[in-house]
Amino acid sequence: MLTATGATKRFGNFIAVDRVDFAVSRNEAVGIVGPNGAGKTTLLNLLAGTYPLSAGSVSLDGLDVSRTDAAARCRMGIGRSHQVPRPFVDMTVFENVFVAASSGGSCTRAEGYKASIASLDLCGMLSNANRTAATLGLLDRKRLELARALATNPKVLLLDEIGAGLTDAEASELVTIILQLRATGITIVWIEHILHVLLQVIDRLVCMDSGVVIAQGKPEEALAHPAVIEAYLGSGVA
Ligand SMILES: Nc1ncnc2c1ncn2[C@@H]1O[C@H](COP(=O)(O)OP(=O)(O)OP(=O)(O)O)[C@@H](O)[C@H]1O
Numbered sequence: 474m475l476t477a478t479g480a481t482k483r484f485g486n487f488i489a490v491d492r493v494d495f496a497v498s499r500n501e502a503v504g505i506v507g508p509n510g511a512g513k514t515t516l517l518n519l520l521a522g523t524y525p526l527s528a529g530s531v532s533l534d535g536l537d538v539s540r541t542d543a544a545a546r547c548r549m550g551i552g553r554s555h556q557v558p559r560p561f562v563d564m565t566v567f568e569n570v571f572v573a574a575s576s577g578g579s580c581t582r583a584e585g586y587k588a589s590i591a592s593l594d595l596c597g598m599l600s601n602a603n604r605t606a607a608t609l610g611l612l613d614r615k616r617l618e619l620a621r622a623l624a625t626n627p628k629v630l631l632l633d634e635i636g637a638g639l640t641d642a643e644a645s646e647l648v649t650i651i652l653q654l655r656a657t658g659i660t661i662v663w664i665e666h667i668l669h670v671l672l673q674v675i676d677r678l679v680c681m682d683s684g685v686v687i688a689q690g691k692p693e694e695a696l697a698h699p700a701v702i703e704a705y706l707g708s709g710v711a
């Protein structure tokens with residue numbers, strides 16, 4: 474459904490993502506792990522169109538979107554959350570989600586309203602709809618970030634460390650929401666450092682290090698790969 478072929482991103486002389494082939498099928502949930510600086514967020518940015526590719530291509534449903542900007546890819550069904558959520562802090566939760574809905578596939582005000590309510594409901598944020606975003610705690614900010622991504626009505630949802638900083642109990646609440654999303658048929662690509670959280674949701678795991686994919690496959694097989702063990706040695710993640 475969403476495919477990157479030979480995806481490469483250079484920042485000056487530095488290659489953050491180096492000829493990566495990546496694909497996620499419809500209704501699949503793929504996890505991406507790797508040490509800090511492995512290139513995970515950069516790959517997500519290439520898939521979402523946030524950064525232009527230095528080389529390679531990205532396609533959605535067989536259509537080459539390599540030169541399509543992020544706003545257009547969002548309208549085509551690529552939704553994403555950000556590693557560092559930056560909601561409009563002076564706006565309410567509802568207004569934040571409504572702005573996102575308006576930049577997604579919702580054409581009319583009524584459609585945007587409906588999508589906003591539905592995504593707030595799914596994320597357990599309806600009761601917070603009239604709160605100012607600045608007053609939210611971490612879990613609710615994560616829920617808002619998820620609701621904003623969902624309000625764009627994505628076919629594929631790209632999540633960047635949505636569980637980071639949460640307690641185990643809070644992360645479990647997010648897992649419950651994301652499993653409900655899966656049940657609605659949304660395709661998921663999820664970067665997450667908290668492995669036991671990720672493993673509750675994903676079908677397949679992609680492991681990156683130094684800009685390349687070092688292993689992928691069934692989660693337990695990918696994690697047992699010598700290159701993955703070496704990449705994580707001493708980090709305590711794997
Ligand atoms: N806009 C940028 N300009 C220059 N270098 C960048 C830029 N974005 C990322 N990088 C570099 O590219 C490499 C990969 O960064 P990236 O954010 O993709 O890593 P990551 O795997 O998401 O790490 P983390 O787990 O810490 O979020 C890092 O060395 C980073 O410093």
Ligand SMILES: [Mg+2]
Pocket residue numbers: 513514515556633
């Ligand atoms: Mg990152």
